[in-house]
Amino acid sequence: MHGSAERSAEHAHAEPAPAGHACAHDRSEGGCAACKVRLVSVCAALTSEELAGLEALSQHVHLDPRQALFQQDDRAGAVYNVTEGALRLSRLLPDGRRQVMGFALVGDFLGLALPERFTVTAEALAPTALCRFEKGAFAGLVTRTPHLLQRLYERAGHELTLAQDHMMLLGRRTAEEKVASFLLGLRARYGRIGHESITVELPMGRQDIADHLGLTIETVSRMLTRLDREKAILIVPGGVRLMDIPRLEGLAAN
Amino acid sequence: MHGSAERSAEHAHAEPAPAGHACAHDRSEGGCAACKVRLVSVCAALTSEELAGLEALSQHVHLDPRQALFQQDDRAGAVYNVTEGALRLSRLLPDGRRQVMGFALVGDFLGLALPERFTVTAEALAPTALCRFEKGAFAGLVTRTPHLLQRLYERAGHELTLAQDHMMLLGRRTAEEKVASFLLGLRARYGRIGHESITVELPMGRQDIADHLGLTIETVSRMLTRLDREKAILIVPGGVRLMDIPRLEGLAAN
DNA sequence: CGGAAAGTTGAGGGAGGTCAACATCGGTGG
DNA sequence: CCACCGATGTTGACCTCCCTCAACTTTCCG
Secondary structure: OOHHHHHHHHHHHOOOOOOOOOOOHHHOOOOOOHHHHHHHHHHHHHHHHHHHHHHHHHHEEOOOOEEEOOOOOEEEEEEEEEEEOOOOEEEEEEOOEEEEEEOOOOOOOEEEOOOOOOOOEEEEEOEEEEEEEEEEHHHHHHHHHHHHHHHHHHHHHHHHHHHHHHHHHHHOOOOHHHHHHHHHHHHHHHOOOOOOEEEEOOOOOOOHHHHOOOOOHHHHHHHHHHHHHHOOOEEEEOOOEOOOOOHHHHHHOO | OOOOHOOOOHHHHHHHOOOOOOOOHHHHHOOOOOOOOOOOOOHHHHHHHHHHHHHHHHHEEEEEOOEEEOOOOOOEEEEEEEEEEOOOEEEEOOOEEEEEEEEEEEOEEEEOOOEEEEOOOEEEEEEEEEEEEEEEHHHHHHHHHHHHHHHHHHHHHHHHHHHHHHHHHHHHHOOOHHHHHHHHHHHHHHOOOOOOOOOEEEOOOOOHHHHHHOOHHHHHHHHHEEEEEEEEEEEOOOOEEOOHHHHHHHHHOO
């Protein structure tokens, strides 16, 4: 099921640029200062000189749907900033059971902890564009730029509280609560990146949602159907419209 | 069930020192340089001058079993380093369901993310001693000491991968796997702080384990009994002796 | 020694998993 | 343009793992 079609772009980079090409002219269209994710991303911590330093390191990467950016346990050679699209971050147990640790949306940073090896597999859910920073160079910039380190640290702290929220969800909530909570959380995230709407796009499949919430695909489907039947949501192609947010918030209960 | 006996030492600090006293003479017995948790803690990043700076900020706090150090949503006025004992870090849902996010052992750092408010409640499981650092002063030291910030950042990254491990456990493992994994994980942690042994102390109760693993107290008890019956472990007063570690590792499966 | 708290064990039930059939959707080629 | 096909999602029937409820035992302290 994890066929060779999902080869890692991280590997590809070492080879003569088959996918994920990172040629110099790729970063000629405006640069970091004009980057539309700058204000929502970790780059907001930087002065314009620092930004220039960052830009010198940046490369653009594009992924097709289902293409992997990197695999769990790959040596981490770079960090990334998502500028377009969405990715699934997952871990596999030896027997194939999967846990989706989260979804990276526009503005999200991958490789935050600067780990030796990636702790998750990152795969594109849609056509996705990223800013790539060579890890060594980025680490150098970080040590020279306490601002940036501070910002990364704050971000890591934030990730940690999100992880705690999700542990609460996985350990102590019912299936219906999990699904309601997931939809509200996703809506809030879209809101923060400027796409405030009652309609929540779901670029991930039902299986991805199930593996994220610690459920099966059937249970996710049933809960969505139930919420739809009860007029709390409306299932639409490619997403869900939240019809009764107070009710959903009651279910999410936090 | 969460009676007034569990009042927060964080509150107590503002009042005229009822519990958790932090008088100057409390830090006269050796200081940070002689601190036995120094090498396993975040302080290992510091030079001896920096250590002196840290020491000037430090206060000793002692907690009795069941006493709270701080509560979820308390304004975070300090960070802590555990020097003795153990604490339970938990979160409560409005309806009383509880998730234990983890247990802090000797050498562990509380308030790592320097949050505005604590995201968990911390309660002592045994007589516990901590080093307390006023948050403002600590934050000041951090900005003046890139070493330390770097170290905190690494630590936060490590916490993040631990959180991911635990999400995998909560979302995708069976009760037996959860318990086996928990025991092995605890043993590994004790090992890292110098208490390598086949016998794992369990300073927390069954309910705490259950709330950590997303199970009920009865299921935890049954799984321990089953592992005992199968000679994988031996239940002893106050803990568990791991009799067949390969078998436990097979169950934990990762 | 006595009472409360903590832990264990058993019986029964239910939320969610499993298995299987069916529906829907999107792409591809005739 | 539509028939076909595989992938994805939905629905139903049944089952099982874990939860619930309850009784009992053990441990911990005063």
